[in-house]
Amino acid sequence: MRYALGTVLSLPLSLMLIGLLAAALPMPWQEWLVLQLIAAVLLWMLLVLLVALPAKAKPILVALGVANLAAWLALQATPLYGVGA
């Protein structure tokens, strides 16, 4: 259950973290979309791995949920969503 939930929660987090990276880097995000896809997939795998490390499942799953919310809020402060196409 821990790993299944970790897999589900890690996907949006990895995508949003890559989005934040795209917002932070000085190059246009459109120019390295394929690399973002590959990086997001790798990050997703590593985040699922991270879920296995703590002794208890609940704190890490809650942390993943909180991290998702924080990443989403941080993305709202970037000009990415619907801007700059």
Next chain:
Amino acid sequence: MKGERLRRMVDLHAWVGMVSGLALFVAFFAGAINVFHHELHHWQEAHYGDPASVPMGMDGLLEQVTGQYPDARKRLYLLPDAEDPGVMWFESSEGDWVTAHATDFNAEGVREDVPRSALADFINELHFALGIPNPGWPINIGMTFMGLISVMYGVALFSGLLIHWPKIRKEFFALKHEGNMRRYWKNLHNVIGIISFPFHLIMSVTGAAMGMFTVVAVLLGALVFGPQLRGVITEETEVWPAVDSQGDTVTMPLMEDVLSAARNELPDLTVDWLEIRGYGDAAGWIDVAGSVPGYLGHHAHVVLDPTLGPLRVIAPEQRSFNFASLSPVYSLHFGDYGGLLVKLLYFALGLLGSLLFVSGNILWCERRSDRTGPGRSSAFLLRLTLGVCAGVVIGIAFSFLASKLLPHTPLAGLVAVAERGVFAVILVLLVAWSLRASPLRFSSQMLRMAPFCYLAIPLLQTVLEGSHAWLEADNRLVNLLLLAVAACLWVVRRQFRKRIRQAEPHPLWVGKVSGDNPKHLTETEREAGTVASDSAS
């Protein structure tokens, strides 16, 4: 790594391995054969001796197809072939892609229903989507499922690396057993995993990127980039914008001239296919797609207008960063960047990968049985693993046999259906049998039968088609690969028998799952327990 943490990592490795193991076995066994997809396309064509008439060329075929099927004028793919060129287009009346070959048309230019094998496409579908059909939904269920499986596979790889890193030197090449087969399976699994780790990492990342593309793109659009993403993906990945027709017509150039014009722009280009948008429309364009040898990301495109004026060249040193990143994703996954040697390496690593997943599942079953005592779940998974693996291996062999045999019988029209049908029937029968039989006896019988199934394929083709089976280069290559599969299965059988003679099998294998068999820890768990007690003291 601390003992408890190591144990959790082992649990994660086992969980993701168990969830993805059987799907990965299918993908790898079919994928090993699919490395030679292009050659298999030639192999599957029935040979009835010398053709009575010479089929029309590329231009004649295009004229016939675009004249009879208006949908083909919007967008079509031309597969150049000196003997029998093909055209592929989306037929809205059928709601599906249709392929027509020059040999499908009779002397009057009427397209006849010529039965054709679809073996190469079936093997490809087994590889990337487990053969799950796509009913035209916006998302390909089988492909997305395999993308998710690839993510699990990546997690299994990283967790496996973390587990084995501290003792990697000790375990390297340590293929031995300790009185039963468990130690042998474990070491076999570790050795294959360690030796082929880079290959598996490439397969998992590229497989996940391709399989999960739709899901990731939808989520990226929803969470990060907004509705603009769709347009950006189209803009960044298409070779030229869609046709904006003004209604002006144009006489299409000869395809030989198109190929010459493309080679004029890119002299090293090896052509794979041509995409024609707006056939006969002055606003249309032709994309000559192929490869420039000598590069990892070797894919190239020359886009021409109908007057053969160059519109765009996408080649290894003349392309955007997105194209430069995308090309290696494909070539690293398909192994088509380094000639025959690299393809053979991918073939061997694909077969070894299959063995990795079988051994992983067997280990999980034995380990679970050892830890929690005898149980139905581990016995069931062991039997299911053996049934699926035998079903896939023998089922694919029978698909090959059906592909060669049926065109020479009155059932020739059913060849494409039979290739899939015989596979499904054999898979279901063998899985059902494996769930009832003793695993040891079932494995022995399947391993005795499987090499002969693969040996029979080239023999059948030789009987039916004579020397054509060996004189034509692609036929010879595919037949030699099938013989190699037979030899590999023979080696596995020999090793399996040797193990049975040398060591008593785990109780699960002989169906003796009873309370009398003591619980005992596997070596990793013993080591994890030792580390945990050391750190506690």
